[in-house]
Amino acid sequence: MVSTLLEQGWITSDAVRAAFAAVPRERFAPEASAQAAYAADDVVITKRNAAGRATSSISAPWLQAAMLESAALRPGAQVLEVGSGGYNAALLAEIVGPSGRVVTVDIDPFVTERAARFLAETGYGHVQVVLGDAEHAAHAHAPEGGFDAIVVTVGVWDVPWGDLLAPGGRMIVPLRFATVTRALTLVPEGDHFAAVEATVCGFVPVQGAGSFQDQEAELAKGAVRLTRETGPSLDVDALERALTGERTELWTGVTVGRGEPFDSMHLFLASTDDRFGMIWADHERGGADLVDLALRWSCPVLITPDSFAYLTLRDADSGSGERRLELGTHGHGPAGPALAEDLRQHVLGWDAGWRARTDPHFLLYPADAAVSPPRQGKIYVKRHTQLIMSWDEDQRKSTR
Numbered sequence: 244m245v246s247t248l249l250e251q252g253w254i255t256s257d258a259v260r261a262a263f264a265a266v267p268r269e270r271f272a273p274e275a276s277a278q279a280a281y282a283a284d285d286v287v288i289t290k291r292n293a294a295g296r297a298t299s300s301i302s303a304p305w306l307q308a309a310m311l312e313s314a315a316l317r318p319g320a321q322v323l324e325v326g327s328g329g330y331n332a333a334l335l336a337e338i339v340g341p342s343g344r345v346v347t348v349d350i351d352p353f354v355t356e357r358a359a360r361f362l363a364e365t366g367y368g369h370v371q372v373v374l375g376d377a378e379h380a381a382h383a384h385a386p387e388g389g390f391d392a393i394v395v396t397v398g399v400w401d402v403p404w405g406d407l408l409a410p411g412g413r414m415i416v417p418l419r420f421a422t423v424t425r426a427l428t429l430v431p432e433g434d435h436f437a438a439v440e441a442t443v444c445g446f447v448p449v450q451g452a453g454s455f456q457d458q459e460a461e462l463a464k465g466a467v468r469l470t471r472e473t474g475p476s477l478d479v480d481a482l483e484r485a486l487t488g489e490r491t492e493l494w495t496g497v498t499v500g501r502g503e504p505f506d507s508m509h510l511f512l513a514s515t516d517d518r519f520g521m522i523w524a525d526h527e528r529g530g531a532d533l534v535d536l537a538l539r540w541s542c543p544v545l546i547t548p549d550s551f552a553y554l555t556l557r558d559a560d561s562g563s564g565e566r567r568l569e570l571g572t573h574g575h576g577p578a579g580p581a582l583a584e585d586l587r588q589h590v591l592g593w594d595a596g597w598r599a600r601t602d603p604h605f606l607l608y609p610a611d612a613a614v615s616p617p618r619q620g621k622i623y624v625k626r627h628t629q630l631i632m633s634w635d636e637d638q639r640k641s642t643r
């Protein structure tokens with residue numbers, strides 16, 4: 244696992260390499276085989292809710308490594324981890340050493356009980372495991388000058404921890420906006436935080452006071468799901484009929500290389516079209532037979548109350564022998580043809596003007612701050628904060 248993480252570039256420092264080499268991951272995931280526990284890109288799910296969705300897991304090693312590198316921790320640092328499991332807290336404890344301090348908070352007693360037990364058994368009993376909703380529970384454990392780093396290991400919709408961070412500290416937060424998630428590495432900059440990194444990732448959603456329910460339509464007994472953050476309510480019966488009804492298929496001539504990421508398009512679409520959302524296929528429930536998504540698990544979609552159109556891919560003849568894939572759109576429902584055409588136009592617009600651009604930058608302000616909207620981008624207003632996603636060069640962060 245460590246050599247894979249090194250080869251793939253997720254581990255870049257000696258401190259993180261040594262931590263991964265020292266902590267026995269299998270001791271924190273006794274339900275998994277050693278092979279599954281040490282797979283560099285797989286999570287180990289440790290708890291599911293009544294609907295079968297994961298509520299707790301030991302996160303994938305590649306993502307843990309990426310977040311630990313982003314935290315840039317030094318021996319002696321004081322760290323808050325939001326969302327426990329034990330393993331990542333042990334990695335943090337290795338990095339900050341005996342003069343440092345790790346506090347980990349989880350809302351679920353099943354998780355805190357296991358994490359505390361596994362940590363004690365593996366020699367990390369000094370990690371402070373706290374049971375509570377991290378929306379409030381972390382505050383009582385913050386050092387006077389604030390934590391040097393806050394590592395959030397659950398998918399959150401808002402960030403209530405800004406005032407717990409020491410000046411010059413770093414906060415790594417998998418933040419959801421418009422149904423997409425990016426792990427932002429946030430550093431304080433005057434009256435706001437600026438992201439110096441944004442990593443594509445997925446996490447189990449936060450529970451408790453900080454939770455936020457996207458609009459959701461579960462179709463074909465959960466085989467396909469549509470999610471959208473805002474907009475008129477979805478008519479699940481109409482969308483169900485749309486899914487099994489006629490399909491419009493359009494192609495764009497725009498191609499991507501095999502394995503070439505096009506997540507910048509998700510952000511472009513999110514800032515361009517208010518009908519933007521995500522469509523999810525559950526392969527175990529036959530979702531792949533019903534929709535042909537451009538990405539295996541979830542991909543961009545435009546949604547109206549009774550119709551939707553999503554991105555798809557087909558083999559393209561590149562003429563050069565290199566295998567390329569052509570982006571297309573599939574529309575369903577009464578507005579399916581129009582939505583498929585709108586999405587096709589967005590893909591063409593992305594390819595013509597935005598594809599070659601750098602990723603947007605992200606700034607996080609308190610909810611009540613007066614901010615000017617970006618010329619190109621969007622503001623997402625949350626309960627504690629507002630997130631600015633901007634392509635404006637003059638807002639780009641100086642320390643990037």
Ligand SMILES: C[S@@+](CC[C@H](N)C(=O)[O-])C[C@H]1O[C@@H](n2cnc3c(N)ncnc32)[C@H](O)[C@@H]1O
Pocket residue numbers: 298299300301302324325326327328329330331332348349350351354375376377378396397446447448449450451452453
């Ligand atoms: C992906 S797991 C954490 C992984 C862990 N850090 C590890 O070692 O890999 C996410 C955890 O967040 C917890 N969680 C969800 N909402 C929470 C909240 N409001 N406060 C604290 N923990 C929460 C869940 O119970 C779950 O155990």
